[in-house]
Amino acid sequence: MTRRQVHSFTDTPEGFRSGFVSFVGRPNTGKSTLTNALVGQKIAITADQPETTRHPIRGLVHRPDAQIVVVDTPGLHRPRTLLGERLNEAVKDTYADVDVIGLTIPADEKIGPGDRWILENVRQAAPGIPIIGIVTKLDKASRDQVGAQLLALYDFLGGDETKPVVVPVSAVENTQIDTLVDVLVEQLPEGPKFYPDDHLTDDDTETRISEFIREAALSGLKDELPHSVAVQVDEMFDDPEGRDRTNIYAVVYVERPGQQRILEGKDGRRLKSIVRRAREPIMELLGRNVYLDLRIKVLKNWQSDPKQLGRLGF
Template identity: 80%
Template structure:
């Protein structure tokens, strides 16, 4: 990154890092994608889908916001869970602004308060903005009550607490949210060139798209047990313009393999087909996806294997 491209930073330009926190499934990744304007974080109906910290960039004339999408903070049950929590806490201690996300249609509960307490412990001085998400799911009265309650929750520590309702799906109030975040950021230069949308490497994005396809439509039993590793990516020698991607999906038990494969292998074929479509859209080229399944007992608690996957 050459430094001279940042000399044209206008007077009063603001830049910095923001992280959205909240219980699982409060719409953090969907919000990240909506603000960045491109799919960089995978979304699935299961809680705790995000595993890696992903940085997405929001460029405006007067600011550059780096959205750090992290795994959710939760009470860990495995070594993987402990390592994810450590990453999350490290991230919260480093960002300039934290957005606490609460869905419009769910009451604020002990889980939300637990998260807020944890965040305040690791980042006592960081500005926290209250964000009521999924505006399209709640009635006006629900949204009003939620904003009020969230404001009360935050203002016990910060008398200038700001709360804002948004709908990432319907693109409602996103610019207002950008404005609220911008105002809370320090003045500073751009960290990334204007054409950057994420710092996530391509292999990791592809592995995540395969994992997203595998999780689609599943119940809660599998999210933690699925890991995807890209073995190799090579241009096809016989078919110009085709990229061959060889990937391995790791599961923890044979029963999970049966779920992923489905009746007569139909589900597995659908996973490969859907993942391939998403990967082609990401890369802008034709792809052959060779996906194999390996069962690796209790990999979430195997330090060596977790290290290999980058945790």
């Protein structure tokens, strides 16, 4: 969804600022955690594995004088599969339609060739869009490390020639989040509200539920398996026997039988723990009890199959 597809509201005060902001960076630089901190609620799933985010997620930051639409995107990366290529295309389309881009660099990791590749691609996809630097994960670095990283990011974005804005934050400890919001608002143009004040995201309920399930499935996984996991909600309805709960039937897809065995675990114990972990955020989202029926199925090489990617919404 672009700004042209978002309805605006006319009851906005004079001087009101609004616009779209997107965070870019290597996988696992804290983009989704930062999005959740800004919005004040969990709308984007997080995991230790790279490439966790699979589709652009829009979160709303409301202030009396401004409204920020934060677009959390998949990390820009060198693709290895058709899925990776499609994710990159979606990311570049998003960048071309935002007002501000924030480049995220962790405080405890040196700026490297991957960051340079991302910055070059962003500048090509969104020429003229202002880019601010965001040093993330302050909680994982010393004060000296943070200071050095702020200077390094300042130089990386152009230094004294362009005088970029650089902000340090910790989304986990909620440090400097208000300062970052102030900086983002200053960069936005005057404009209307795009969403009502009670909106936090424009993701539909089924998509958020499938993402909570995928987050639970990814917990504790390593190496390549996380990239092979996809989730689809098949059915969701009120309990037919009149109990105050929602019944949800969903499928976790993997690419090989060995991956299915890993997710199921011995005697199905890992699958049961996935259901337990997923139910909690789903119940919080729906505000009621949930029965979750979760199956694991093999969909061979779905990441490189155009037909299966379309079926799964990519």
